[in-house]
Amino acid sequence: MNAKHSTLIGKLSLLVVAMFAFGYALVPLYDVFCDITGINGKTASEPVSAEAAIIDTSREITIEFIARPNQQMPWIFKPEVRRMRVHPGEIHIMNYLAENPTGRAIVGQAVPSVSPGQAALFFHKIECFCFTQQYLAGGNDMLMPLQFYVDPALPAQFSTITLSYTLYDVTSQWQDSGQDTESEFGE
Amino acid sequence: MSTVTTADHHDEHHDHKPTGIKRWLFTTNHKDIGSLYLIFALAMFFLGGAMAMVIRLELFQPGLQFVDPQFFNQMTTMHGLIMVFGAVMPAFTGLANWMIPMMIGAPDMALPRMNNWSFWILPFAFLILIISMFLPGGGPDFGWTFYAPLSTTYSNDSTALFVFAVHIMGISSIMGAINVIVTIVNMRAPGMTWMKLPLFVWTWLITAFLLIMVMPVLAGVVTMVLTDKYFATSFFDAAGGGDPVLFQHIFWFFGHPEVYIMILPAFGIVSAIVPTFARKKLFGYASMVYATASIAILSFLVWAHHMFTTGMPVFATLFFMYTTMLIAVPTGVKVFNWVATMWRGAMTFEVPMMFALAFIVLFTIGGLSGVMLAITPADFQYHDTYFVVAHFHYVLVSGAVFSIVAAVYYWLPKWTGHMYDEKLGQLHFWCSLISVNLLFFPMHFVGLAGMPRRIPDYALQFADFNAFVSVGGFLFGLSQLIFLWVVIKCARGGVKAPAKPWDGAEGLEWEVPSPAPYHTFDTPPQVK
Numbered sequence: 001m002n003a004k005h006s007t008l009i010g011k012l013s014l015l016v017v018a019m020f021a022f023g024y025a026l027v028p029l030y031d032v033f034c035d036i037t038g039i040n041g042k043t044a045s046e047p048v049s050a051e052a053a054i055i056d057t058s059r060e061i062t063i064e065f066i067a068r069p070n071q072q073m074p075w076i077f078k079p080e081v082r083r084m085r086v087h088p089g090e091i092h093i094m095n096y097l098a099e100n101p102t103g104r105a106i107v108g109q110a111v112p113s114v115s116p117g118q119a120a121l122f123f124h125k126i127e128c129f130c131f132t133q134q135y136l137a138g139g140n141d142m143l144m145p146l147q148f149y150v151d152p153a154l155p156a157q158f159s160t161i162t163l164s165y166t167l168y169d170v171t172s173q174w175q176d177s178g179q180d181t182e183s184e185f186g187e
Numbered sequence: 188m189s190t191v192t193t194a195d196h197h198d199e200h201h202d203h204k205p206t207g208i209k210r211w212l213f214t215t216n217h218k219d220i221g222s223l224y225l226i227f228a229l230a231m232f233f234l235g236g237a238m239a240m241v242i243r244l245e246l247f248q249p250g251l252q253f254v255d256p257q258f259f260n261q262m263t264t265m266h267g268l269i270m271v272f273g274a275v276m277p278a279f280t281g282l283a284n285w286m287i288p289m290m291i292g293a294p295d296m297a298l299p300r301m302n303n304w305s306f307w308i309l310p311f312a313f314l315i316l317i318i319s320m321f322l323p324g325g326g327p328d329f330g331w332t333f334y335a336p337l338s339t340t341y342s343n344d345s346t347a348l349f350v351f352a353v354h355i356m357g358i359s360s361i362m363g364a365i366n367v368i369v370t371i372v373n374m375r376a377p378g379m380t381w382m383k384l385p386l387f388v389w390t391w392l393i394t395a396f397l398l399i400m401v402m403p404v405l406a407g408v409v410t411m412v413l414t415d416k417y418f419a420t421s422f423f424d425a426a427g428g429g430d431p432v433l434f435q436h437i438f439w440f441f442g443h444p445e446v447y448i449m450i451l452p453a454f455g456i457v458s459a460i461v462p463t464f465a466r467k468k469l470f471g472y473a474s475m476v477y478a479t480a481s482i483a484i485l486s487f488l489v490w491a492h493h494m495f496t497t498g499m500p501v502f503a504t505l506f507f508m509y510t511t512m513l514i515a516v517p518t519g520v521k522v523f524n525w526v527a528t529m530w531r532g533a534m535t536f537e538v539p540m541m542f543a544l545a546f547i548v549l550f551t552i553g554g555l556s557g558v559m560l561a562i563t564p565a566d567f568q569y570h571d572t573y574f575v576v577a578h579f580h581y582v583l584v585s586g587a588v589f590s591i592v593a594a595v596y597y598w599l600p601k602w603t604g605h606m607y608d609e610k611l612g613q614l615h616f617w618c619s620l621i622s623v624n625l626l627f628f629p630m631h632f633v634g635l636a637g638m639p640r641r642i643p644d645y646a647l648q649f650a651d652f653n654a655f656v657s658v659g660g661f662l663f664g665l666s667q668l669i670f671l672w673v674v675i676k677c678a679r680g681g682v683k684a685p686a687k688p689w690d691g692a693e694g695l696e697w698e699v700p701s702p703a704p705y706h707t708f709d710t711p712p713q714v715k
Binding site for chain 1 (some may be wrong): 404411419436443
């Protein structure tokens, strides 16, 4: 094979490898892109420190809470109240009730989604049960707290924010490798 | 253009080749490999077509008559996979193998042994895919787009075979594309400058770059599906922090350039046939080259127009709507150039020209329904209905497949040394033209009326239209048997074809005798 061919084949093969890597690079790129823009209603997976923000008493935002267990998840999972009205900047605590009606211990992971997606950037969680996996022995129940505030910088067109949690059964991952799995494939 | 080769001279000492099956298994000759690709594509075309017949049989009447829904889903999935990866793409690769070396005055493809490999792994890929249908639980049934979680959480046990088959198809395509690029870049005859290349060569060069850039992304996304399903990763699983919508982004980043992979070589074929039978030079050669390149670049910026209903922000839908509509501009340039080439030409209407003309008209219809689908708010109504099915079958069947058929009729005298039967060819054309429109045109209406795609049953008000469409489908399927007969008849004998059977044809391939000798252009021709 002549040298002209080899150089070109080398370059083209490099392009093939680079594009394969690019396909995988789209995974973190997509997450970064969603974090920055709030597309898909992804909220931050890390707690924010409670800032002594100014409370904007001039307007009220309705927060709606939706919680549902995934089809394979046997827990009963619901918010204490369906909706609350808050002033931007106020810190609130909201409890979710989880009950494990089965006879075995199950580990759950809640995945949040905010709608409308653009409002996700302005919904801050100081503490959330969704940051970690939750262990619940069979027949037990517990209250899982969420501490949050709405950023006063929330654009005026948003008057309602819907926060939805889907709860997944991640017991198999817990047994396999403990909580480390979470950081590896985390949001 | 003129050549200094004499075919008789190298017939004597070069034309010996192994006989029987060994010739085909071990061949490194671009013409043999081209023939293998074309025969394989034709076989897959009939297999995929048979699956389409099952789909149309079930949809002939509302209710479930012949197959159960899970088998119906396997039929839609396998029909899509086989037609895309088994029929259209290998047919274009076969044409590239046969024609590109002869068009640029090269003795063979640059990497003949790799060429043998890229063909011979393909039958195994499809064997694996087809075998998966006979395993317990059945074959892939999640649509050719294999959206997660259908292909991960809810797919059956044979999914690993599907993934493996797609990997092999990808490797085959990538090797073929590298071969095409190296051949075109390094092996052009002296004097064959870039802007003298026939358009079929240009469009294939650009297609090969698209293949190299997106097939690895497809390989990546099927690998993610494989690890999500079998190795507990969570790329597309929300429970582990993944996102199913991410699948659609990665898939369509491959998928949209893929549709141009299936149409750019068609543009090259039509740009070769129309000037021949209009007996005029192609109008706007340079603009054709630039339009092809623009379409290729734009194809990377439009993928999310397949995903308008996933809840994207308004800004993103606007961006993808505008870039999609922008593609209509270079495509319009092409259609304009073909029409301008025919303007005041001395036209005759042999079978290749008839198929090329049908291509121009019907592909434009498919393009216009594409512009309708690009309008975001309208797409909310059209999404996942038969309107989409009508759209992509107009561009792929009466577009890509018609162009391949036109190319076969156009170059068959060069390949076999015989003229095809013009009467049978015309019969094939008219049967195909009428039945393809009976088959796909009414789908626009049932789609607009709300009939969803990929469902084995439908509401009663769609019954008449679907019966009509099914009859069109059966007729189209039967019409292709005429094509098979024409090709076999031509290969076995017929009127001797001269070196240049079409008096308006131009290009190096017409300067070698018909049938083209086993080795051509051992001494490069001098292109003036």
